[in-house]
Amino acid sequence: MRMTRRLAAANLLALLIVSCQAAAPAAPPTAAPAAPAAAAPAAGGSNVGGCTVTKDVRIAVVTHGQPTSNFWAVVQNGVKQAQKDLCITVEYSSPETFDMVRMGELIDAAVAKKPDGLVVSLPDASALGPHVKKAVDAGIPVVSMNSGSDVFQKFGILTHVGSDEAVAGMAGGRRLGAMGVKNAICVNDEVGNAALDTRCEGFTKGLAESGAKMKVLAAPTGDPVGVQNAVAASLQSDPTIDGVVTMGPDGAVPTLKAIKAADRLKTVKMATFDLGPDTLQAVQGGEMQFAIDQQQFLQGYMPVLLLMLYKQYLLMPGGGQPILSGPNFVTKDTAATVLSLSKNGIR
């Protein structure tokens, strides 16, 4: 009982201030020296810095996030921070490429190790569903995250932590429309990715409420100069474009360069999904109007925390509805603070 109360205190503290130092005093006296004050969780390794593992709880996390993705690096930091704050063992795995077959195998491998809880992302329900079902049938509590908000109940998943792309897009579209944008382009550097297509659709709907229109621009993937020149071509072929939305920092930085090069910074309002140091600086400097944050750190942190609470007290929020981790709009006022958090891989 003493132990659990301690842990609960650690949980609360951890939620208030996500920092290793805060959680360390709550850990047993045998705790290893706390990690340096730097808020960034150490990358790589499964070292539970700052506390010894107090409880024999093992949570497995399997995502489709490619290791090269900066977005998923933040999710992973959230997972690691939860592991550190809760003093439990968390095993994180993800396929090298966007490969649902491989991911299914990883889920099976995680289930075979009989963890106390399983966290999965569900980008492809038909491919991953059977694997998740196996986990549920084996009596392992499962929480889904990031993608799968529309299907998670079907498989007996307890709850889902993620953002709704349609909701986020719509809110962003309304916001841009309220700024007077009439003719916008949605720079999609991964046409065919359902989540990004939904963002563009949501934005188009949100903009339509104020009578504005939007066209999708199919920019090349992972090629900044290609994106820049695609946007430049688009701006040049249509001088009435007064709004631009990008899908993430990879597209936002070159897009902003194209707008600057075309000398349209004054007439074109720009917004982006997801955060990065350069885009936040642009928001801070007023070159970009806002950035839409789905707060993916929470998508890594919360499922682990929820499963821990479920294991201890059978607590489970959500009531069968997904728990939204965002959107949160970063504007000129908040950009500086968020920027320093972003540099540490938390936002």
Add this chain to the structure above:
Amino acid sequence: MLGTFVVWALFAAWSGSRGFLTIAGTANYLQIAAQLGIIGSVAALLIISGEFDLSMGSMIGATGMILALSIAHFNQPVWVGLLAAFGFALAVGFINGYLVVRTGLPSFIITLAGFFGLRGLALAMARLLTGTTVVGSLDSHIAGDPVAMLFTASVDGFAVVIVWWALVAAICHIVLMRSQFGNWIFGCGGSATAARNLGVPVERVKIILFMSTAAVACLLACIQVLGVGSADANRGVQKEFEAIITAVIGGTLLSGGYGTVIGTIFGALTLAITQQGLFFAAVDAEWYRVSLAVILLSAVLLNQYVRLRAARTRL
């Protein structure tokens, strides 16, 4: 060659009024062509000599990351970063070439190690040192640096990458057509055994070519990283493929032994004009790749038709 002009004329008619024909429009597709041309020209020489380098795209990611980390993370001046990046590229290129000539294994397999390994290395370096996979905010570090200007300058919207392309293509052309080394390249690709019997240092030629493909991948990485102001572990994905496409659209034989740098220049132009022209034409996002496929295929079919006709009349 004709294909390039036909594609250009198509977009001039289709989207000439939408900015394709303007100076900025021209600068736009020339910049894309230059990027393809830089890696394509040297890839063409390597393909002519009978080898492939699949590590070029990953090399762009890795060397770009080395440059960005040394500038942003280790606070070194740009020239130190460039030295580190090019030194790394040349060393890996040497290893690639050495392994290919020593083991006799297909370069396809040897450089596949670089394809995976260098991409992973870029990721691991970035995660280890900075905790993220994108190293950004380089602009403030490189502002006013004269060395960086070599890679970032532009005149009236024409980026300096076009000059680099002209330089790389000219060197490749002269080496291939007017030097003994060029003859050796053709010899290696035609029949390595025959070439060796004639005294061609096949090993040396191939190692130098692998070092050259690594070096131009690094050059493109430097232009991209310094120009965009950030490095990403994912940069240059599929560029090894695009380099080969550029050379092959330009008439280089995949089996080796034949090809030209001039052809590669037109290959780069065809690919870039089509890619960018479709943006000027504002083709629907869903149909972008379909349109790209149809136009590119038509262009190469046209080239092939003309080539066959010309060959027949000569008989």
